[in-house]
Amino acid sequence: xxxxxxxxxxxxxxxxxxxxxxxxxxxxxxxxxxxxxxxxxxxxxxxxxxxxxxxxxxxxxxxxxxxxxxxxxxxxxxxxxxxxxxxxxxxxxxxxxxxxxxxxxxxxxxxxxxxxxxxxxxxxxxxxxxxxxxxxxxxxxxxxxxxxxxxxxxxxxxxxxxxxxxxxxxxxxxxxxxxxxxxxxxxxxxxxxxxxxxxxxxxxxxxxxxxxxxxxxxxxxxxxxxxxxxxxxxxxxxxxxxxxxxxxxxxxxxxxxxxxxxxxxxxxxxxxxxxxxxxxxxxxxxxxxxxxxxxxxxxxxxxxxxxxxxxxxxxxxxxxxxxxxxxxxxxxxxxxxxxxxxxxxxxxxxxxxxxxxxxxxxxxxxxxxxxxxxxxxxxxxxxxxxxxxxxx
Numbered sequence: 001x002x003x004x005x006x007x008x009x010x011x012x013x014x015x016x017x018x019x020x021x022x023x024x025x026x027x028x029x030x031x032x033x034x035x036x037x038x039x040x041x042x043x044x045x046x047x048x049x050x051x052x053x054x055x056x057x058x059x060x061x062x063x064x065x066x067x068x069x070x071x072x073x074x075x076x077x078x079x080x081x082x083x084x085x086x087x088x089x090x091x092x093x094x095x096x097x098x099x100x101x102x103x104x105x106x107x108x109x110x111x112x113x114x115x116x117x118x119x120x121x122x123x124x125x126x127x128x129x130x131x132x133x134x135x136x137x138x139x140x141x142x143x144x145x146x147x148x149x150x151x152x153x154x155x156x157x158x159x160x161x162x163x164x165x166x167x168x169x170x171x172x173x174x175x176x177x178x179x180x181x182x183x184x185x186x187x188x189x190x191x192x193x194x195x196x197x198x199x200x201x202x203x204x205x206x207x208x209x210x211x212x213x214x215x216x217x218x219x220x221x222x223x224x225x226x227x228x229x230x231x232x233x234x235x236x237x238x239x240x241x242x243x244x245x246x247x248x249x250x251x252x253x254x255x256x257x258x259x260x261x262x263x264x265x266x267x268x269x270x271x272x273x274x275x276x277x278x279x280x281x282x283x284x285x286x287x288x289x290x291x292x293x294x295x296x297x298x299x300x301x302x303x304x305x306x307x308x309x310x311x312x313x314x315x316x317x318x319x320x321x322x323x324x325x326x327x328x329x330x331x332x333x334x335x336x337x338x339x340x341x342x343x344x345x346x347x348x349x350x351x352x353x354x355x356x357x358x359x360x361x362x363x364x365x366x367x368x369x370x371x372x373x374x375x376x377x378x379x380x381x382x383x384x385x386x387x388x389x390x391x392x
Contacts (some may be wrong), residue, residue: 017197029275029370044277058347077109090103093153142186197224215250227258248275288346298384320352
């Protein structure tokens with residue numbers, strides 16, 4: 001990924017993050033920035049690997065350092081259930097518990113709770129739900145979510161919000177948005193500002209007027225950063241891209257903009273052009289475990305028999321450990337045999353691809369050629385997908 005390291009101690013005081021807008025592309029809304037955190041700087045735009053329970057599946061912290069991952073995520077819902085935030089706090093916080101000394105972000109648990117449609121009940125107080133692990137009952141409130149996240153000690157914590165699908169009916173969305181705004185004020189009041197920095201979340205589905213009004217309400221609360229939620233949850237990619245293009249510029253120019261739960265390489269490249277700075281998604285690690293690899297030549301389904309005697313690396317242009325060392329034939333063998341090593345090698349490659357793509361994105365913005373980069377990338381991806389469809 002090859003970017004110069006920052007000289008000197010660029011860390012900021014505990015509980016603070018500070019966004020530095022370095023450059024804006026002249027032909028798009030793409031931004032090149034730097035987010036200063038208590039655990040070091042983050043060059044943006046950035047893709048954040050997801051470590052739901054304190055572990056990015058299939059790889060260790062040493063792998064993530066080699067991949068030049070700048071920040072990873074943890075999840076409030078999963079960590080509160082197992083091993084429990086109190087234990088993590090006793091162990092010195094999530095950074096020390098998982099041996100990761102770079103920035104971390106925790107989401108509020110809202111998305112996971114609200115995905116438990118059969119096992120939860122929403123009230124003004126919060127969300128009552130049953131654990132997917134043992135059926136035990138819990139109540140997650142805005143105050144409880146903030147307390148858990150501050151106990152975990154992430155650099156960035158997220159407000160507790162309701163996460164309705166983008167395709168929800170308008171009356172439901174209006175009711176949900178009003179409650180999310182009230183919950184945001186409770187989160188801000190509960191936030192100590194001592195250990196972590198709180199980001200607010202804008203919802204509103206695919207309704208531009210609701211997105212605009214909710215952005216105004218959320219951004220009226222002065223916070224270190226803001227996020228867009230409720231995208232890539234059932235709508236088409238085209239609808240999502242259009243929604244983000246409208247919504248991202250509604251967020252403050254001088255604060256980091258985070259698009260939650262997105263997405264594919266095309267999503268990342270497209271939404272950076274709308275002005276998004278931060279992304280996360282389980283896609284590269286989940287696809288790796290299922291044998292789908294992302295390459296400069298398109299997607300490779302490594303279990304396919306066509307690779308059984310293929311001596312080539314997965315991606316001839318890739319410099320990751322997997323591509324430098326192993327053939328497609330060996331990777332297919334490992335996957336078909338159900339070897340754990342297959343998951344690790346596939347994950348190393350996919351994360352290298354995603355993080356390397358964001359390095360290319362940052363360079364294109366800095367060199368004032370991002371509009372051309374987007375056009376070329378999308379055209380190449382469309383051609384690769386068409387060829388893959390014909391080959392089936």
